[in-house]
Amino acid sequence: MRSRRATPERGQSLVEFALILPIFLLVLFGIIDLGRGVYAYNTIQNAAREAVRVAIVDQNEDVILAKAQKHAVGLGLTDADVSLTFLQPDTLTTPCNTPIAISCEAEILVQYQFNPATPIIGNIVGVINMSAASRQPVERSYVSP
Numbered sequence: 001m002r003s004r005r006a007t008p009e010r011g012q013s014l015v016e017f018a019l020i021l022p023i024f025l026l027v028l029f030g031i032i033d034l035g036r037g038v039y040a041y042n043t044i045q046n047a048a049r050e051a052v053r054v055a056i057v058d059q060n061e062d063v064i065l066a067k068a069q070k071h072a073v074g075l076g077l078t079d080a081d082v083s084l085t086f087l088q089p090d091t092l093t094t095p096c097n098t099p100i101a102i103s104c105e106a107e108i109l110v111q112y113q114f115n116p117a118t119p120i121i122g123n124i125v126g127v128i129n130m131s132a133a134s135r136q137p138v139e140r141s142y143v144s145p
Contacts (some may be wrong), residue, residue, distance in 0.1 A: 013055055029118040037114055041077060041130050044110040047072040047082075048134040055084060055106035056136050059099075060144045061113055075112055083109045089137065107135040 018040040051068035058064070061084055076080040086096040087105045102126035111131045 026118075026120060030121055033116040033118055033121050036117065037128065040112055040114050041132070043072045043075055044061055044077075044112050044130055044132040045134075047077065048108045048110045048132040051082065051084075051108045051110070052106050052134040052136050055086075055108060056125050056138050057140045058142055058144050059106075059138070063144055064108070068108065072110070072112075077110065077112065081111050083111075085109075086138070087135075092135075099143070100138055104138045105135050106138055107133060109133045120131070 034047050046092070047068045048136075050071045051064050054067045055064045064084055065079050065082050069079075079119055085093045085107045088094040088105055088106055089103050092105060109131060110133075114128040114130055116125060116128075
């Protein structure tokens, strides 16, 4: 009958697991943070597109900002995160006069600061500033009450 003696290799797997676990968790949470970042970027892109769709038919700034915030509700956007400008079509730098003419371009810019959830990754990459813009020509000159 063989005796069961503790051999040095018996604790080897536990030590290897202890060495690999932090690296594995860092990679796992890095993938989760990357997914959150992609979600945030897609969300602000969608919010900008939906807000500019409203802006081309209704030039009420409150309605447009509310639409952008509604489509990015998971990010908690505020009025300061969304900017609206109506630009002259020939220069795209000069603002349009009020009332907004049909030929003007409506431009929405949505900004968001992404903070990684993992503290180690947050210390490595820091805060990531994201922005999304969308521009379309005004189709109807109308300001809702």
